Amino acid sequence: MISFSLREKNWIPYLLFLPVLIYLAGFIGYPLLKALQLAFSSEEGKFGLENFITLTQDSTFWKALKNTLYLLITIVPLQVILAFLLALFVNSRFKGYMTVLYIISIPLALSDVSAALMSYNIFTSHGFLNKFLMKFGFIENPIYFFGLGLSSRAFWVIVLTELWRATPLVFVILLASLQMISKDYFEAADVFGFSKWQKFFHITLPLTMPSLQSALLIRTLFAFQIFGVVWLLSGRDIPILAGEVYYQQAELNNFRLAATYGFIIALICIIISWVYITLLRTKHLEMER
Amino acid sequence: MKEREGKIRLVKVKLKGLKKYFGKVKAVDDISLEINPGEFVVLLGPSGCGKTTLLRCVSGLEVVTTGKVFFDEDDVTYLSPKDRNISMVFQNYAIWPHMTVNNNIGFPLRIKRYSQKEIEKRVNWAAELLGIDNLLDRYPVQLSGGQRQRVAVARAIVMEPKVLLMDEPLSNLDALLRVRMRAEIRKLQENLKVTTIYVTHDQVEAMTMGNRIAVLNQGILQQFGSSEEIYHNPVNTFVAGFIGSPQMNFIEVEIVSQGKELFLKTKGLEVSLLDKYKDKVSKLSGKRKYILGVRPEHIYVSGRAQTDKVAATKGKVYFAELLRSDTVLHLEKEFGFLVVKAPGDLKIKEGKEIEILVDLLRIHLFDKDTGKAIF
Amino acid sequence: MKRQKTPMVLKIKQVITIIIVGLIVIWFLTPLVLITISAFASPSDYYQIDKVIPTHFTLSQFKSLFFELEAWKAILTSIKVAVVTMLLSFVIGLPAGYALSRYIFPGKNFLKLLILATRMFPLMILAIPLLIIFMRMGVSDSIWGTSLAHTAMVLPMIILISSSILSGVSVDYEEAAMIFGLSRIQAFFKITLPLALPGLAASAIFAFIISWNEVFVATILTLTNRTLPAHILKTAMASPDYFKFTGGFIMAIPAMVFIFFVRRHLVTMWGISLK
Numbered sequence: 001m002i003s004f005s006l007r008e009k010n011w012i013p014y015l016l017f018l019p020v021l022i023y024l025a026g027f028i029g030y031p032l033l034k035a036l037q038l039a040f041s042s043e044e045g046k047f048g049l050e051n052f053i054t055l056t057q058d059s060t061f062w063k064a065l066k067n068t069l070y071l072l073i074t075i076v077p078l079q080v081i082l083a084f085l086l087a088l089f090v091n092s093r094f095k096g097y098m099t100v101l102y103i104i105s106i107p108l109a110l111s112d113v114s115a116a117l118m119s120y121n122i123f124t125s126h127g128f129l130n131k132f133l134m135k136f137g138f139i140e141n142p143i144y145f146f147g148l149g150l151s152s153r154a155f156w157v158i159v160l161t162e163l164w165r166a167t168p169l170v171f172v173i174l175l176a177s178l179q180m181i182s183k184d185y186f187e188a189a190d191v192f193g194f195s196k197w198q199k200f201f202h203i204t205l206p207l208t209m210p211s212l213q214s215a216l217l218i219r220t221l222f223a224f225q226i227f228g229v230v231w232l233l234s235g236r237d238i239p240i241l242a243g244e245v246y247y248q249q250a251e252l253n254n255f256r257l258a259a260t261y262g263f264i265i266a267l268i269c270i271i272i273s274w275v276y277i278t279l280l281r282t283k284h285l286e287m288e289r
Numbered sequence: 290m291k292e293r294e295g296k297i298r299l300v301k302v303k304l305k306g307l308k309k310y311f312g313k314v315k316a317v318d319d320i321s322l323e324i325n326p327g328e329f330v331v332l333l334g335p336s337g338c339g340k341t342t343l344l345r346c347v348s349g350l351e352v353v354t355t356g357k358v359f360f361d362e363d364d365v366t367y368l369s370p371k372d373r374n375i376s377m378v379f380q381n382y383a384i385w386p387h388m389t390v391n392n393n394i395g396f397p398l399r400i401k402r403y404s405q406k407e408i409e410k411r412v413n414w415a416a417e418l419l420g421i422d423n424l425l426d427r428y429p430v431q432l433s434g435g436q437r438q439r440v441a442v443a444r445a446i447v448m449e450p451k452v453l454l455m456d457e458p459l460s461n462l463d464a465l466l467r468v469r470m471r472a473e474i475r476k477l478q479e480n481l482k483v484t485t486i487y488v489t490h491d492q493v494e495a496m497t498m499g500n501r502i503a504v505l506n507q508g509i510l511q512q513f514g515s516s517e518e519i520y521h522n523p524v525n526t527f528v529a530g531f532i533g534s535p536q537m538n539f540i541e542v543e544i545v546s547q548g549k550e551l552f553l554k555t556k557g558l559e560v561s562l563l564d565k566y567k568d569k570v571s572k573l574s575g576k577r578k579y580i581l582g583v584r585p586e587h588i589y590v591s592g593r594a595q596t597d598k599v600a601a602t603k604g605k606v607y608f609a610e611l612l613r614s615d616t617v618l619h620l621e622k623e624f625g626f627l628v629v630k631a632p633g634d635l636k637i638k639e640g641k642e643i644e645i646l647v648d649l650l651r652i653h654l655f656d657k658d659t660g661k662a663i664f
Numbered sequence: 665m666k667r668q669k670t671p672m673v674l675k676i677k678q679v680i681t682i683i684i685v686g687l688i689v690i691w692f693l694t695p696l697v698l699i700t701i702s703a704f705a706s707p708s709d710y711y712q713i714d715k716v717i718p719t720h721f722t723l724s725q726f727k728s729l730f731f732e733l734e735a736w737k738a739i740l741t742s743i744k745v746a747v748v749t750m751l752l753s754f755v756i757g758l759p760a761g762y763a764l765s766r767y768i769f770p771g772k773n774f775l776k777l778l779i780l781a782t783r784m785f786p787l788m789i790l791a792i793p794l795l796i797i798f799m800r801m802g803v804s805d806s807i808w809g810t811s812l813a814h815t816a817m818v819l820p821m822i823i824l825i826s827s828s829i830l831s832g833v834s835v836d837y838e839e840a841a842m843i844f845g846l847s848r849i850q851a852f853f854k855i856t857l858p859l860a861l862p863g864l865a866a867s868a869i870f871a872f873i874i875s876w877n878e879v880f881v882a883t884i885l886t887l888t889n890r891t892l893p894a895h896i897l898k899t900a901m902a903s904p905d906y907f908k909f910t911g912g913f914i915m916a917i918p919a920m921v922f923i924f925f926v927r928r929h930l931v932t933m934w935g936i937s938l939k
Contacts, residue, residue, distance in 0.1 A: 016763035017775060019756045020823065027794070027816040028782055034793035086688070094681050102927050103692050109919035111877030113893045117912025118695035121702050124905060128698050131716045142713070164695065184383035187350050192397035192448070193371035202396070206387040218784075225786050228879045232897065242788065242880065249792055249884055262789030269786050 035266075038259035051260040061261075064239040070155070071230075071240070072223040075162045080216055082163065083170035088204075090171075091178040101175070108168045112228030115165040120146075120233060123157050146233060154234040161229050166222070170215045177211035178204070217276050221269050241265050299326030300360050300451040300484050302347065307356035309342050316342040318508035319356075324501075327482040329475070331499030333489060335531070339508040340488045341456055347486060348454050349373050360451055376450040378458040382441040384429050390416075391425040394444045401448070415443040418477065435466045442474065446481060453478070455487040459494065471497060492532055496520070504528050526580060526660040529653060535585045535617055535628050541657065542581045544570060553581050553654065557623035560600040563649050569664050570654070579663070582653035585617065585630035591644035593632060599646035606639050620645065696916065703913035707906045725910045733903065735911065738895035741807055745882070745891055746875040748811035753822045753871050756815070758864075761826030762852070766835065783820040790816070791884040798885065805887045813885060814875040822871055829863035830856065866926040873922050877915075 042050040055061045086104060090097050107115065122128050123145045130142040145153045181204065189199045227242040236247060241261060249258035302324040309317040317339045324330045332340040345351040347358055349370035358366045365373050376397075384393045395412045403411070416422040419439040429437060438458065445453055458474070459467045475498050478485050489495055495502050496516045504511040504519060504527075512524045523529035529537050542553040542560075551562040551570055560581065562570060589599070604620030604627055611633075618629040618637065629645055637643065654663040702710065705718035707725070730736045763769075764776065794813050798804040803812075833856050841851040857864075879893035886894060896911045 010769060013763040013767040013769045013772070016759035020760040020779075020819065023756050023816065023819065024778075024782060027812055028785075028787070028790060031790040031793035031797060034796065035789060038793060038796075089684060089688075092681075094685075096685070098927075100685055100688055102923065103689055105927070106692060106696065106920060106923050109873050109877075109922045110916055111879060111893055111919070113877075113879050113896055114912045114915040114919070115695075117896075117908050118699045118916075120905075121699050121909050121912070122695065126710055126713065126905065128716065131713060135714060135716050164691070168692075182381070182383070184379050184381050185385055188377070188379055188383035188385070190350060190370040191348055191375060191377045191454075192444070193400050195371070195400075198400060203385060221784060221786065225788055225880075227788070228893070228897070245789065245792070246880065246884065249795075255792055255796065259789075259792045262786075262792060265786050266789050269784070273784055 035259045035262055038256050039263040041256065051256050054257065055260055060239050060244065064241050064244050067238050068224060068241045071226060072220060074159050076219045076223055079163055079167050079170055079219060083167050084174055086171050087174035087178055090175060104168050104171055107165050110165060112165065113232060115161055116229040116232035119157055119161040151234060151237045155238060158230055158233055170219060173211055173215045174208060177208045181207050213280050217273065220272055224265050224268055299482060301326050302452055302484055303359040305357040307346060308354045309346055309351060310354045315508045317346060320510045322503060322513060324484060327484055329478050329485045329487065329498060329500045331487045331489060331495040331502045332505060333492060333495040333502050334505035336490055338505040340505050344454055344456055344486060344488045348375055348377055374451045375454060376445040376448050377454040377456065378441045378445045380457045380460060382437045384437055384440050384444065386429050389425065390421065390427050390440050393440055394447050397444065397448055411447050415447040419443045434462055438462060438470060450483065453483045453485045457488055504531060524662050526655050529582050533584055535630065537582045537584045538627055540581045540624050542579050544579060555624050558602050560647055560649065560652060563598065566664050578657035580655040580657050582655060583647055584651065585628045587648040587651035588629045589646045590631045590635060591646060594646045596648060596650065598649040600649060601644055601646050603642055603644050605642045606637055609637055609639055699909055699913050702909035710906050725906050729907050729910050733899060735895060738890050738892040741889050742876055742891040744807045745810045745814060746872045748807065749814040749818060749875040750868050750871045752811060752815045753818045754868060757819050757822035758826055760823045762830055764827035765830035779820045779823055787817050788880045791881045795885055805889055807889055809885050810882050810891060813881050814878055818871045818874050822867060825867040826864060829860050833859045863929060866929040869922050869926060873919060876918055
């Protein structure tokens with residue numbers, strides 16, 4: 001990054017940044033304070049932990065927390081592994097890999113609502129899967145995936161949908177970092193006697209590790225915000241944290257509890273980011289300066 | 290792993306009819322070379338001449354289209370790089386960014402399952418040899434360009450390879466460092482006596498470092514010989530023009546006979562042939578066009594000649610490059626410019642006409658159509 | 665000693681590659697193909713349990729979705745919100761992106777970190793307080809409220825992407841223009857901007873799509889002026905299945921068009937925005 005020498009006009013970059021700062025202060029900073037205030041105020045508007053007490057005594061909160069964590073630990077590892085395999089495959093640059101890259105990227109731009117409806121289309125009682133299985137005599141009656149008491153089936157449909165929808169997200173991060181590894185490193189490894197596996201474990205893996213870690217973090221954070229897919233496919237049968245924010249606000253009009261749920265999501269995200277940043281450091285990048 | 294203890298076995302490298310095509314592009318076109326055990330051979334040529342491709346064929350990073358590569362009597366043509374017992378210094382060093390210097394040098398040994406003690410011994414030996422023993426715990430990002438270069442060289446020699454390959458290893462260094470590393474690498478190779486193939490586009494590097502030089506152009510081997518041979522007896526106009534600075538003067542001439550004498554003649558210049566050249570010229574048949582080649586350092590300013598076998602002519606000084614160590618004169622002649630390398634203490638004004646003397650012993654004659662040297 | 669790959673090994677490798685490509689294509693395209701079929705399939709075919717692939721196609725559910733369920737209004741709202749978001753985020757974000765790409769100044773790293781932090785933060789939780797603020801400002805349940813919230817969400821991304829795209833345009837061009845008599849602002853508009861335009865256009869579409877897709881904030885902030893995802897979320901549960909598929913299909917169209925247009929910038933852009 002080269003800069004013009006502008007000693008006498010060094011306020012310019014700050015001026016360029018000013019609109020952003022004002023905007024972020026107004027539409028992120030201020031609402032954030034407002035959210036804090038809401039979460040920590042009682043019905044009469046006094047400061048207190050009342051909302052948190054109400055929340056922890058509500059079994060739905062614990063269920064929502066549990067479900068969110070379940071989804072997280074099922075989806076994220078699978079997603080990262082799948083995405084890494086895909087990225088390695090596409091990065092081998094076979095003929096026509098650009099087309100494959102394009103196809104894998106399509107879900108990137110799809111909304112969770114759209115993705116949920118697509119999987120509903122497949123898994124509903126009149127959906128393609130049931131019709132197909134019945135047509136060829138695998139089953140006699142449709143398998144129901146959605147509805148009361150079937151939340152464990154819906155859970156797996158949600159997992160599949162999220163895998164389909166969000167694996168490409170991890171995939172592009174990893175592919176970008178694979179593409180950045182200089183070919184020279186592998187050629188040097190060839191010359192100095194590395195086997196295929198040694199190249200993978202001693203060059204590819206350590207050099208993509210930073211991206212792998214940040215993909216892991218991003219997916220973890222996003223998993224706490226998962227909403228559209230779950231809400232459309234199971235409603236409140238599988239309560240989740242973000243869903244409860246929506247439910248408290250839109251259905252019950254309880255702004256304070258909604259904000260409290262939101263606060264807890266934010267808190268978890270901040271703690272995870274902090275743990276991540278302190279625990280995982282990449283030496284060869286850290287020591288640069 | 291016979292070479293683990295004791296001295297390195299010196300290996301002869303033989304390339305036989307090597308071809309490497311990328312689609313229609315003939316990157317390496319039918320090259321045969323024999324490199325003696327312990328020899329330092331430089332592959333020299335302009336960018337895109339196929340020298341790097343040739344090196345990569347020897348390393349196994351490229352698979353040859355046809356032809357054979359032998360190390361001694363072993364055919365290694367289709368062996369993968371790791372089975373060839375070679376090592377390489379890459380142009381961009383390619384030292385792995387996530388490993389310390391120690392690991393960069395030692396890791397290849399670890400892969401070959403050397404004992405921990407042996408690895409330590411060798412890494413220390415190589416690091417000391419290259420003067421980087423105080424940097425072993427650093428990561429590549431903390432090193433300067435010159436230090437990275439040393440790490441790359443240390444990594445290459447630590448395995449005691451049969452053949453050491455270097456792909457423009459000095460091209461990313463600044464001028465001062467380059468001169469120093471040039472000498473260091475040369476001395477290192479002399480001590481280790483490992484058969485070395487070194488790729489460069491820099492003729493000074495080639496002339497100063499190589500036991501022999503292979504000049505390449507457009508995938509074809511032009512000439513393979515010592516620096517002396519290549520400088521004094523270039524086989525064609527390409528080699529003659531590529532080696533030497535400033536470039537050799539090329540002047541289109543006719544062969545004219547007058548009685549017993551033979552002359553190379555063009556408007557503004559007449560050069561008589563010495564007896565030793567006459568035979569070669571008289572054998573020539575048919576009406577062909579010829580090119581006279583003479584290096585700027587073999588044309589003298591009047592009064593400064595070291596021989597009396599010269600042909601004199603005059604020219605107006607169009608431009609004088611005052612390098613102080615030398616003076617390079619550009620003279621206006623009927624056939625174009627003639628470049629003359631004169632001593633640095635010469636005082637000459639631009640625009641002045643001066644007399645110059647062409648050294649008759651140091652002239653070259655080429656066939657214009659084929660570019661091949663007649664003498 | 666291992667020999668280099670023989671033609672036989674290469675052949676096997678090729679076949680394996682083709683199989684994997686086939687699996688990838690099937691996995692990623694099937695849901696898209698199926699929802700396209702369902703969007704046009706006649707309801708009677710859909711409810712016929714032994715008919716896997718429908719044979720009768722109709723536009724009737726498009727018609728009723730558009731007019732009876734007033735999806736046209738939602739689509740229009742969605743487009744308005746997305747366009748306003750796109751413009752607003754660019755007007756505010758581009759100068760900051762330029763500052764990051766061209767200047768070195770004290771506090772730069774802090775600002776960069778701040779933007780990255782907002783990127784990581786679960787911004788959806790701001791929907792509740794924003795609703796209260798907008799109610800007070802009198803812009804609740806309007807396209808403005810939703811656009812303002814969406815802009816806050818995409819702004820960090822736009823700044824990071826545009827700064828990286830502008831960094832890709834060599835400063836030399838801009839400096840040359842300034843040497844030859846253009847002011848810095850002129851140089852930016854006449855030289856840098858045109859050169860960066862393809863990349864910037866791609867990131868603009870990117871902003872559009874994020875707004876088009878966003879459902880949580882949009883649902884909370886609006887009651888009558890719903891965007892399409894919010895509208896579907898609210899009404900989908902209560903409408904017959906075939907409406908859901910048609911709705912899902914309509915939502916997916918811009919996404920597919922988008923991916924097609926920005927395919928060249930895909931890896932770099934997402935690489936930056938998610939780092």
